[in-house]
Amino acid sequence: MQANRAWESIKKNLELKLSKSEFKTWFSSASPMSFEDDKLVIAVDNEFTKEKINKEYRDAIKESIRELFIDGDGKDVEVVVSPNKKLNEERLVETRERGFNANTKKNNLPDSKYNFSNFIVGKSNEFAHAASRAVAISPGKVYNPLFIYGGVGLGKTHLMHSIGNYITSQNPEAKVYYCSSEQFTNDLINSLKKDRMAQFREKYRKLDALLIDDIQFIAGKESTQEEFFHTFNSLHQYSRQIVVSSDRPPQEIKNIEERLVSRFTWGLVADIKAPDYETRVAILKNKAEAEGITIPEDAINYIAEAIKSNIRELEGSLNRVVAKASLLGRDVDFDMIKEVFKGFMEDRAKKINKGKIIKTVSEFFGVPISDIESNKRKKEIAKARQISMYLLRDMLNLPFSSIGDSFGGRDHTTVMHSVNKIDSEVAFDKSLKFEIDQIRQNILK
Template identity: 45%
Template sequence: MSLPPPEDSVGVVWSRILSVLSKELSEQSYKTWFEGISLHGYSDTSLVLSVPDQYYGKWLEDHYQNLILSAAQEVLGKAVSVTYQVIEKPKTAASSPSHSRSPKDRVSGLVSLNSNYTFDNFVVGPGNRFAHAAALAVTDAPARQYNPLFIYGPTGLGKTHLLQSIACEIGRRFSNYKILYISSEQFTNQLITAIQTKTTPQFRAKYRNLDLLLIDDVHFIAGRESTQEEFFNTFNSLYDAHKQIVVTSDRPPKEIPSLEERLVSRFGWGLVTDIQPPDFETRVAILKKKIEKETIGVPDEVLYFIAGKIKSNIRELEGALIRVVAYCTLTGNKLDVRVAQEILKDSFKEESQKFSIEEIQKTVADYFQIKVSDLRAKKRTLSIVRPRQIAMFLVRELTGYSLPEIGEYFGGKDHTTVLHACNKISAEKEKDIGLRGVLDKITGLLKKER
């Protein structure tokens, strides 16, 4: 093969090939397999792709070879061969010390780290406070407490954010650590490749010489006998050597179907903690954190509106904000609740409007034997204030209307008044069985009337 062409030429060719590939692959597949490689060089007849290790190259060859060949032919105008090479980057005196590299660079793995996933960018609330504290404890003293650390919860609540934050922070504090962040699917794929290429000893050496292993979505290894066997032995090797293990899952170990009991037991050796959906205040804080770097101002009313609509998935929450900001930035429209409602109308689940505010007000008024007009008036007698607070709380819980919108339906109350009422009822119902019973009865009446 001829010498690699000038760097600019290589960059242009590779950029065009990636452009073709991105149109043929899902976003996840593209990010997983093609953002971590580069074009080392090319000649009239062949391309050489630079890959992190031989397992990576073997996987690309087995699963994406034809697609890569097709993309290369489209860009170069002729058929070429493609080979893979593990490229050792030359070390220079200026760059050899490990502390000259960023923490992210010191974390290996096939899944690239998100630079926004740091502890500084993680918004702490009641639903994730304990998991966040445990993650910080692990970074302070790896393998000394909470080993393994098992974090579980539904998709989109910040498990991956915490996992990558741990990886980056330990990489920053312990520059000599060997750290691997990877998904369970990638672990399985690497094992399969190692078995096929008869390089299982190298695979085991790679994993069992780590100081920190972080595996995302570990529940995907359930039901895979060979993968569970290999992970079990890897776990034992690292644990016995006092190395830190952190994993995430969508459910606790005991509830993962087809997960071997010995692995359930191992996960229980450390700390098992969950992440719950964020409450309203945390959702607003997440949105405010998201807009810190935006050049366009976002009114609080818009943040309250979005936070009131999307309650269970942080990625969807942030995605909704991005859509609204992008639309107003590109069109020059004023950003307000009306515009946000129009842009996001297709994103909200139908059940968020299952009950109307009027229905809830009428049911609450009937239950307490008062008039609906009393709920909307400015009367501050206890016999009216309490039902009004309960009605506001139920509207927020059952409809997803924003705080300002709720206030308008209750005689033009300020959003802070609505927030106070909702917080008061939310806090009291945790301790007051009678109040919980009232809320359940009213909710039951609403459903019965439907």
């Protein structure tokens, strides 16, 4: 029983880390055999799945164990073929065909657990939510395409599935297809290899709604961009709804054709920001209710104050609490929350340090660290330096004098001026706020 409860908690955590198609393809039929001492043993249907999980998802499983269990550090993972199931060649072939693509219609229907009724609306996402509802009510007639952008774990995928589910609830015969841009690319490659391009085009161009997640990953892929361009045109010509998501606005996606960037802005571009405190509290309460657990108000407030980055991390933190309560047979109270979060906050603090913040800013803007820490006053260097100072203060709460020491011994008043300057500009400069949110997400990865 302990292995089953532990595996359910681990699966919930994995579901937050992986794409929906990855999770369904590789983990839907996996089951726990044991979870004792220093090892988790899970059983899968065939050798191919075993090899795939060992090669690509083993680290993700081990990371989930570390996050969920106090004694999880150092636990190993063993994947075995279930002794109760012989290798089924037909199923193996199907799995190979699907791979990461999950090409079957079943796997690419919108996920029924995501809908508008369980999407928590706040100031950070109300515009994207309203646009998504409008598109769902009148697909192909308003905001076509709808382009939703924002950082990781902020609710873009939830909205896309909500759109698809609403469309099919109103018209069960509607052909609605959800996939990631990587799935689209892999599907294209497989179709080219097998000389099945006619079927590929029939599949994608005869839809009533196409929902493509993480479109930024087609950057630099010329053949994919070419095929998506014609798919887009075909769907748009016949007023079929197109919804696209990305981690950045269209104009900021590098190595993508201008004609695609132009088409992404034909309809409506809507952004989602990190949730504010009130929205975080509402999300946690909704999640607790869905899990059927009662969490004291002060404990909810504590989590909402501690986790500010994204919804996925918020829900992951609550999963850790639920897992511990379930395994120990305890009620969730404020003391338990503090126990769980003590290790979590310490782990996060170890990952975030002065060097990582400056390095991440350097990589984001393409400005060498030596220039950021120098006295050079070139505009792009000064901007990277001021943002570095701002994030050191905001994320590590370092004294102004300590921050100054990292930038050539600048005095605390100079640092204070830089921090206050960025703080005030973020309030009205959407582009700057987006950049800082992206850098913050990169730091927390």
